[in-house]
Amino acid sequence: MTGPQPRRNVAAIPAYVAGKPPTVRPGMTSYKLSSNENxxxxxxxxxxAAHRAVEVMNRYPDMGSAALYDxxxxxxxxxxxxxxxxxxxxxxxxxxxxxFCEPGDEVVHAWxxxxxxxxAIAAAAATSVPVPxxxxxxxxxxxxxxxxGPRTRCVMVCTxxxxxxxxVTQTELDALIARVPEEVLVVVDEAYVEFVRMDDRVDGVATYRAHPNVVLFRTFSKAYGLAGFRVGYAVAHEAVATALRAVSLPFGVSGVAQAAAIASLEAEPALLERVDALVAERARVTAGLREAGWDVPEPQGNFVWFELGERTAEFAAxxxxxxxxxxxxxxxxxxxSVGEDEANDRLLRLAASFPR
Incomplete structure (x- = not known):
């Protein structure tokens, strides 16, 4: 084949599959429970705050995101x-x-x-090491x-x-970190941290403070309801955080997104009341599923998991x-996803009627 060719690892990048929008059905309100949205x-x-930022959209956002960092x-x-x-x-x-990864370096993660x-691992020309x-x-x-192994550069913990x-619990995380070589990064991916209600829950900030190789990832997309604006942040010791900023896309976080994120932090008490309501609804859904005979894993995010094997497509349909x-x-x-009350009621009806 002639013409420019991408790096070989690009062909190996699997496609990201986003949650589908709901099917429009006449006379019925449809609900999207496929993307873990608030x-x-x-x-x-x-x-x-977002509207005020829109009014100056002719200007570039603050590339340094100074107000958001503060x-x-x-x-x-x-x-x-x-x-x-x-x-x-x-x-x-x-x-x-x-x-942090050279081509061929390894990244260990659950699967x-x-x-x-x-x-992302394939895009970096690194090697994925999935652990069931x-x-x-x-x-x-x-x-x-x-x-x-000797080429491991990162261990991803999604919790x-x-x-x-x-x-994972704090005790489990501490035991893991103690066994990971200090030159290997441990990423604690806490996209759903605000929904966690359990004993011995992870204190991510304290863990990062105690370990120079620990990195926290968090987001405004879930609990704060800013999925459409795309704002996430990492907490890491300065050398790691500096490296993350060095490879970031200039002006990557828009001015509207920065303004909305800052306003969300200011409105955090009201937003977290909504999180409490979602957690209560999660408990109701989980109890209903178990009453219907489903053995669902303990949900600590804003979603539940059905182990279905080859019947997955039938369940989705x-x-x-x-x-x-x-x-x-x-x-x-x-x-x-745990969604609107009516959507959750329909899920419970489906769970009660779907043959297992």
């Missing part, structure tokens, strides 16, 4: 130099691997876990440690794990007929 609309103060620094009580913001926490995954991990989750959807941390739902769209993973299972 079902609540933005708070008025957040919308007003707000995050005050909220988390960490130095500004230990922060890096990007277009969603998924962008930080790409930045980290590009900054199934966040779909972007193998994509346990039967109840948890990270097999012993197996992950055993998978670390709560997307799409299966369970979180049945959900679609009821006006709810879920996220199927072919041959494995389906992830279903």
């Amino acid at each position: 079902p609540y609309p933005p708070l008025p103060g957040v919308v007003e 707000a995050l620094s005050a909220r988390l009580r960490v130095p500004v130099g230990d922060l890096a913001v990007a277009t969603g926490s998924v962008a930080l995954i790409y930045q980290l691997l590009n900054a 199934r876990s966040f779909e972007a991990y193998p994509i 989750v346990t039967a109840d959807g948890r990270h097999d941390l012993d197996a992950m440690v055993a998978a670390i 709560p794990n997307n799409p299966t739902g369970p979180s 049945a959900a679609d007929e009821l006006g709810i769209v879920v996220r199927p993973f072919a041959g494995e299972g389906a992830r279903v």
